[in-house]
Amino acid sequence: MRVATRSIYETVRFNLDVIxxxxxxxxxxxxxxxxxxxxxxxPVGLAQALNIKSSLSNIEQLERNxxxxxxxxxxxxxxxxxxxxxxxxxxxMSVQMANVTEGAAERASAxxxxxxxxxxxxxxxxxxxxxxxxxxxxKTDGAPFTLEDDNxxxxxxxxxxxxxxxxxxxxxxxxxxxxxxFGSSGELDDIFNTFxxxxxxxxxxxxxxxxxxxxxxxxxxxxIATKISDIGSKMNRxxxxxxxxxxxxxxxxxxxxxIEDADITDAIxxxxxxETAYQAALVSASRVLQLSVVDYL
Amino acid sequence: MSGLGLVFSIARDAxxxxxxxxxxxxxxxxxxxxxxxxxxxxxxxxxxxxxxGGLMFGRGVDTAQVLRISDQFxxxxxxxxxSNMLSYKEMENYMQVLEGVFSxxxxxxxxxxxxxxxxxxxxxxxNPSGTSERIALYEHSISVAQQFKSLSRDFGDIxxxxxxxxxxxxxxxxxxxxxxxxxxxxxxxSESGAIANDMRDKRNALVSELAGYIDVKTFEQSNGSxxxxxxxxxxxxxxxESYDLDLGxxxxxxxxxxxxxxxxxxxxxxxxTGKLGGWLDMRDEIAAKYKSDLDAxxxxxxxxxxxxxxxxxxxxxxxxxxGSYAVSDSSKELGxxxxxxxxxxxxxxxxxxxxxxxxxxxxxxxxxxSITIDADTGGTTLTSLAAQIDAIDDISASVTxxxxxxxDADSGYTFAFSDDTSNVxxxxxxxxxxxxxxxxxxxxxxxxxxxKNYISAAQxxxxxxxxxxxxxxxxxIADLQYKLVDIAQWTxxxxxxxxxxxxxxxxEDYYHALVGSMGITSASVSRGRSFNEGMVNKLRELRDRxxxxxxxxxxxxxxxxxxxxxxxxxxITASDEMLETLLETK
Numbered sequence: 001m002r003v004a005t006r007s008i009y010e011t012v013r014f015n016l017d018v019i020x021x022x023x024x025x026x027x028x029x030x031x032x033x034x035x036x037x038x039x040x041x042x043p044v045g046l047a048q049a050l051n052i053k054s055s056l057s058n059i060e061q062l063e064r065n066x067x068x069x070x071x072x073x074x075x076x077x078x079x080x081x082x083x084x085x086x087x088x089x090x091x092x093m094s095v096q097m098a099n100v101t102e103g104a105a106e107r108a109s110a111x112x113x114x115x116x117x118x119x120x121x122x123x124x125x126x127x128x129x130x131x132x133x134x135x136x137x138x139k140t141d142g143a144p145f146t147l148e149d150d151n152x153x154x155x156x157x158x159x160x161x162x163x164x165x166x167x168x169x170x171x172x173x174x175x176x177x178x179x180x181x182f183g184s185s186g187e188l189d190d191i192f193n194t195f196x197x198x199x200x201x202x203x204x205x206x207x208x209x210x211x212x213x214x215x216x217x218x219x220x221x222x223x224i225a226t227k228i229s230d231i232g233s234k235m236n237r238x239x240x241x242x243x244x245x246x247x248x249x250x251x252x253x254x255x256x257x258x259i260e261d262a263d264i265t266d267a268i269x270x271x272x273x274x275e276t277a278y279q280a281a282l283v284s285a286s287r288v289l290q291l292s293v294v295d296y297l
Numbered sequence: 298m299s300g301l302g303l304v305f306s307i308a309r310d311a312x313x314x315x316x317x318x319x320x321x322x323x324x325x326x327x328x329x330x331x332x333x334x335x336x337x338x339x340x341x342x343x344x345x346x347x348x349x350g351g352l353m354f355g356r357g358v359d360t361a362q363v364l365r366i367s368d369q370f371x372x373x374x375x376x377x378x379x380s381n382m383l384s385y386k387e388m389e390n391y392m393q394v395l396e397g398v399f400s401x402x403x404x405x406x407x408x409x410x411x412x413x414x415x416x417x418x419x420x421x422x423x424n425p426s427g428t429s430e431r432i433a434l435y436e437h438s439i440s441v442a443q444q445f446k447s448l449s450r451d452f453g454d455i456x457x458x459x460x461x462x463x464x465x466x467x468x469x470x471x472x473x474x475x476x477x478x479x480x481x482x483x484x485x486x487s488e489s490g491a492i493a494n495d496m497r498d499k500r501n502a503l504v505s506e507l508a509g510y511i512d513v514k515t516f517e518q519s520n521g522s523x524x525x526x527x528x529x530x531x532x533x534x535x536x537x538e539s540y541d542l543d544l545g546x547x548x549x550x551x552x553x554x555x556x557x558x559x560x561x562x563x564x565x566x567x568x569x570t571g572k573l574g575g576w577l578d579m580r581d582e583i584a585a586k587y588k589s590d591l592d593a594x595x596x597x598x599x600x601x602x603x604x605x606x607x608x609x610x611x612x613x614x615x616x617x618x619x620g621s622y623a624v625s626d627s628s629k630e631l632g633x634x635x636x637x638x639x640x641x642x643x644x645x646x647x648x649x650x651x652x653x654x655x656x657x658x659x660x661x662x663x664x665x666x667s668i669t670i671d672a673d674t675g676g677t678t679l680t681s682l683a684a685q686i687d688a689i690d691d692i693s694a695s696v697t698x699x700x701x702x703x704x705d706a707d708s709g710y711t712f713a714f715s716d717d718t719s720n721v722x723x724x725x726x727x728x729x730x731x732x733x734x735x736x737x738x739x740x741x742x743x744x745x746x747x748x749k750n751y752i753s754a755a756q757x758x759x760x761x762x763x764x765x766x767x768x769x770x771x772x773x774i775a776d777l778q779y780k781l782v783d784i785a786q787w788t789x790x791x792x793x794x795x796x797x798x799x800x801x802x803x804x805e806d807y808y809h810a811l812v813g814s815m816g817i818t819s820a821s822v823s824r825g826r827s828f829n830e831g832m833v834n835k836l837r838e839l840r841d842r843x844x845x846x847x848x849x850x851x852x853x854x855x856x857x858x859x860x861x862x863x864x865x866x867x868x869i870t871a872s873d874e875m876l877e878t879l880l881e882t883k
Contacts, residue, residue, distance in 0.1 A: 004845030005329050007838050014834055039396045040823060043816025050401065050408050050809040057412035058778070061419045068423040132424070132766060138755070140766025141426050158758060162766050164423060168779055171772065293849040297856065 012285040019278045026271040035262040045259045052256045059249050062166060066242050069164040072174035073235045076134055077228060079127040080181070084224045086117050086124075087191075090198065091217040097202060097210050104205045111202035115151075118195040122147045125182050135178035138162055144178045145192075151199065153192035155179045166241050172234055181227050191220050301879075304872040307357030311865035314341050317360040318858040325846045326855075333502030335367040335844040337494055365494040367844045372501060373515075375836040380508040380570040382829035387462075387575030388583070389826045391455060392819040395584070398451045399812055407448070408812070410441045411805055415778035421754050422771035426612060431749040435741065442731070442739045445595050449737035452588040459580040460550045466510050466573050467542045467552065473507045474525065474539035481522040482537035488521045507533075511542075511571045528567035532556070552577075566791040577791065583818060586789040590811050592735035593785035598804050599739055600640055601777050603729035607714065607722040609753025609770025610763050614654050614711035615704070621726030621742055623700035627679040631721060632672030636679065637700070639734045640724040644672040647719030652761050653691055656709040660761035661691060670719035682721070702727065715757040728753065779803055 028037050036042050036049065096102065097110050125135050126143045136144035136157035144157035155178055162175030184190040194216050201209030321339040328334040340363070344356040401408060417434040424430050480500045487493045500523060507513055507525070514526045518536070525534040531554040533540055538557075545553040545561055552568060553561040565581075568574050625637025632644040650665035666689050670677045677685075679696050686694035686702075691710040697703050702725050706712050714728050722728055726742070730752070733739040744751050755767035784807050789795045802810070 002842050002847060002850070004841035005848045006845045007841045010834075010837065010841070038393075038819075039399060039401070039812060039816030040392070040819035041816075043813045043820060046401065046816055047809045047813030050812065051806070054408065054412045054805050054809075057409070057416060061416040065419055065423055130424070132426070136766065138764035138767035139762075140764070142765075158762065158764055160758070160764070160767065163768065163772070165419060165772055165775065168776075175766070293852045297852060 008288060012281075012289065015281055016278075016285065019274065019281050023271075023274040023278050026267065026274045029262045029267045030264070030271050033262055033264065034260055035267075036260055042259075049256055049259045052252050052259070056249065056252050056256070058168075059245050059252065063242060063245050063249075065164045066166050066238050066245070069166065069172055069174040069238050070235065071129060072134055072162070072164075073231050073238065075127055075129045076174075076176060077231045077235070079124045079134070080224055080228050080231065083121055083124050083191075084221060084228065086121055087217055087221045087224065090114065090117055090195065091214060091221065094198060094210050094214050094217060098207055098214065100207065107202045107205050107210075111199050114195055114199040114202055118151065118192060118199065119147065121182070121191065121195065122153060125178055132162070132175075133157070134162070134174075135176045135181060137175070137177045137179075140175065145182070147192075151196040153182075153190070153196075155183060166238060170241075172237065174234065176227075181224075188219055188223055189216060191223075194220060301872050301876055303354065303356070304868060307355075308865050308868035308872065310344070310357040310359065311868065312862060314339070314358045314360050315858045315862035315865060317363075319855065319862070321363055322851050322854050322858060326848065326851050329846045329848055329851075331498075333498055333505060334846070335365045335494070335498055335501075336846045338364045338366060340364050362491060363494060365492065365497065367501075368840070371836065371840050371843065372505075375833065375840050376505050376508040376513070377570070378829060378832045378836055379505065380512070380574075382826065382833045383509045383572050384570050384575035384578070385822055385826035385829055387572045388579050388822045389819075391459065391576075391579045392583070392815075392822050394455060395587070395815060396819055398448060399815055401812065405440070405444060407441075407444055408805065408808055410437070410444050411808065413437055414441050415775055418771050418775035421752065422768035422775060425754040425768040425771060426765040428749065431752050431754075434752065435745065435749050438730070438741055442733075442741060445591070445736040445739045448591055449588070449595075449735070452584055452591070453737075455584050456580055456588075459576045459584070460544070462576050463550075463552065463573055463580075464544050466576065467544060470507060470510050470533075470573075471539075471541045473503050473510075474533045474541070477503050477507070477523065477525065477534045478537045478539040481534065484521045484523075485537075493521075509571055511573045512567075512569055513571075527554070527564070528569070529554075529562065529564045531562060531564055550580075581791045582789045585795070586787050587811065587815060588736075589785075589787040589789070589795075592737070593787070594804065594807055594811065595736040595739050596734055597782050597784045597807075599731040599733060600643060600723065601780065601782055601804065602774060603726070603731055604643070604720060604723040605770065605774045605777060606730040606753045607717055607720075607728045608756060608773070609728075610713045610715065610755050610757050611748075611751035611753050612755075612763070612765060613750050614652070614713040614763065615706070615728075615744075615751070616711050617703075617705045618727055618744060619697065619703045620701040621729060621732040622724065624679045624696075624725075625700060627683075627696045627700060630672070630674060630676045630678055631670070631682070631724065632676055633674070638724055640720075643720045644670065644724055645719055646670065646672050646676075647717070647721075649717035649719060649722060650715045650757075651686065651689060651692070652713050652715065652757060653689065653706065654711045654713070654761075655691075661710070663761075665715070665761065670721045672719065677721070679725070682725075701725070713757055713763065778805065 029035060036046055039046055093110055093113060097107050122145050125145045127134055132140040133142065133144050134140075136142065138160045139157045140162060142156055144155060146154050146156065148154060157178050159177045159179065161173040161177050163171045163173045165171050182191045184193070194213060198210065198213045198217075200206075201213065318339045318341070321337050325336050340361045341358050342361040344359050346353040346355050348354075400406065414437060417430070417437050420430045421427070421434050477500060480496055480503065484493050484496045484500065487496065504513065504515060504523070504525065512528045513533075516524045516526075518524060522536050523534065524532065524536075527533050531540070540554065540556055542552055542554055542564075545551055546563065551563050552565045552573065554564050555561050565577060568577055622639055623637070624631070626635060629636035631638060632641060634641055648667050648669050650667055652665040653661040655661055668682070668685050670682070679700070679702060683694040683696050683702055686692060686704055691707045692704060692712055693707070694702065694704045704712065704727070714722055717723070726732065729742050730745060731739055732742050754771035755764060756769045757763060758767070781801050781803060783799050783801050784804070786798045786800050787795060788798065800807070
């Protein structure tokens with residue numbers, strides 16, 4: 001078979017081109033550690049990787065949302081526990097003051113204590129986190145409860161508690177509609193009103209009035225306890241969700257790494273193989289290109 | 298004639314013949330690296346014998362012709378394959394540019410910008426009255442818009458580059474065809490007797506180069522001239538005439554052929570191979586498809602976000618607002634294409650509420666005004682909508698000279714919108730987030746640019762109050778990340794026209810699929826290039842095996858002719874000695 005001189009050179013050139021291209025590709029994989037360096041390397045894998053990256057970014061955001069939610073819930077729990085303690089203190093005080101052995105002077109000073117408690121509860125009900133009132137429904141920019149001169153308390157918030165998103169389809173109310181926490185519900189009187197009346201009864205030295213409040217205080221105690229346990233279960237839900245998200249984060253990161261990252265051992269073996277092939281091609285080229293009949297004539 | 302005279306004559310012819318052989322060999326050696334060169338052979342023939350004394354005596358050698366060794370069939374195959382290869386190669390180059398533009402390595406890729414865009418809505422929802430969250434969302438949305446614009450601009454640049462490439466390709470084609478016409482004339486003139494080998498080689502090389510640019514069909518005429526026909530049967534070269542191509546059409550980007558008649562024929566969509574085929578495929582099919590897809594994506598993103606945004610309310614109500622989308626005719630129904638509204642097709646029959654607040658922030662009359670939109674024929678026009686709104690106390694509305702709706706509240710009053718079931722507010726661009734209609738025009742609403750408090754994170758409460766901590770609308774917008782929407786998807790085909798399909802997917806999946814599809818196209822173009830390159834190499838080897846010069850062979854021939862020359866010279870010496878011997882015998 002006849003081989004043209006040009007063919008020999010062309011073949012050498014073409015083969016070296018092909019091998020250097022592969023060598024450069026193998027080198028890129030090893031040096032970047034990525035299996036996919038351009039869109040065309042693995043388009044299907046790339047689209048999957050993009051989906052996973054977006055999921056990861058969403059998961060991180062949801063984790064951030066959960067943290068916001070947790071700080072709201074923690075603040076609520078803290079405030080309500082204090083309220084509960086105040087109610088418990090008020091009850092103890094009421095029991096003591098309902099005792100006939102106590103005199104008007106003691107009751108008058110207890111009335112002052114009840115007033116302080118009332119103010120304390122209003123202030124707890126106006127708890128804010130980063131400047132947002134947590135018991136105001138969604139009217140988070142203004143104090144939800146105002147104490148009037150006549151000791152009555154007005155609710156300025158609304159009935160839509162502040163919510164955060166903790167999953168693609170689930171939201172959790174982490175703020176509270178203050179009215180449902182502190183206001184009257186069913187047979188239960190407004191908590192502020194109870195304190196207002198307790199104070200009035202103490203001030204007026206009205207023993208039966210004081211006694212009447214003890215049961216109400218119990219009811220309020222239980223009502224707040226329910227609310228605290230609500231918050232606890234929400235907190236629990238957020239923590240479970242957070243754990244799920246963290247697991248998802250790990251699995252997705254692993255999946256992403258499987259798609260995107262190069263198997264370094266494999267990549268280095270490939271690079272070595274390419275190197276050997278390249279050297280072999282160079283040796284063979286240098287032998288063939290030197291041969292010519294001219295040297296023997 | 299016979300005797301010593303004959304020997305002299307034979308030896309002389311032999312010397313000349315070997316000399317010819319060496320000449321041809323030298324020519325071959327000199328052209329060992331000339332592309333398209335076909336090796337030549339001096340064909341020697343024994344001369345007719347002469348009868349003498351009842352015997353037939355040979356009269357030596359003659360150089361009958363210088364033969365050009367080539368196989369036109371393989372040359373043509375090679376030319377076609379090379380033309381295909383170059384088409385793929387050009388596409389591959391531009392695909393690599395596109396891949397770079399859509400690179401997913403960086404933080405500025407649309408996919409990561411989009412993911413952050415939705416996340417920032419979550420952040421706003423987590424703190425709806427927070428200024429820093431609103432500013433972060435706004436700034437990031439600007440980046441999203443700019444990235445879309447920059448991609449759109451890159452497509453525009455690629456398109457311009459390709460048209461420029463086509464233009465310079467056409468210039469070269471015109472040069473080549475003119476040259477081929479000249480060579481044709483030369484071949485016809487010089488081929489009265491022998492074949493004009495080198496002229497034909499030159500012409501072959503020119504035709505190969507031409508085929509590298511554009512589809513070519515060749516026919517050889519009986520007089521040796523070559524006719525060349527390109528796409529759509531248009532004649533490029535006939536005899537010693539050549540016909541030019543040029544760029545024309547409305548945008549100056551169509552390839553046109555002008556015959557002797559003078560009327561231009563648009564051959565753009567018929568060019569399949571060669572660099573022009575690759576450039577045009579890239580420009581009118583691949584880049585055109587992805588550009589349209591990107592526009593469709595941006596269009597849907599703008600709409601989806603705007604539609605939800607228009608249902609909400611910012612931290613404060615408006616005192617004055619102007620739509621961002623214009624109608625071309627305010628007396629045409631908003632639900633019909635005639636009105637010139639970009640998103641006219643999104644309108645449906647429905648209502649929206651307009652709330653008016655006095656300076657104390659209280660709802661005027663205690664209830665909102667419900668505005669009814671009729672999207673059908675004979676229904677609401679922009680003018681009638683303006684009139685409906687204008688009729689509300691303390692509010693005035695009008696259609697501006699540029700076809701947009703403008704609403705103003707009397708001094709001290711403000712207004713806001715809620716519960717739009719007709720989509721009209723989003724369609725005319727009132728209380729919206731984005732402006733623009735595609736990747737090239739996407740931007741942020743002026744209202745939001747001047748005051749971030751108008752980012753609608755909340756929705757108006759049923760009693761008309763606007764709560765600072767209400768994040769319903771921000772959450773609804775964040776949810777759009779996973780909302781299925783109908784997005785147009787294009788198939789661009791130069792021969793059969795572009796068709797628009799539609800797929801139902803999320804905005805981000807659409808983008809991921811778009812990038813994936815681009816990768817697949819790029820990989821298949823690369824495969825096509827590599828396959829064709831392999832084929833071209835095989836065919837070129839085959840062609841070279843037949844036609845190209847082998848130095849070893851030429852050197853061997855050189856020795857052969859050298860020896861034959863020496864032998865012929867020896868003949869002269871021998872017969873000279875014989876003649877001398879004869880002359881001495883007296």
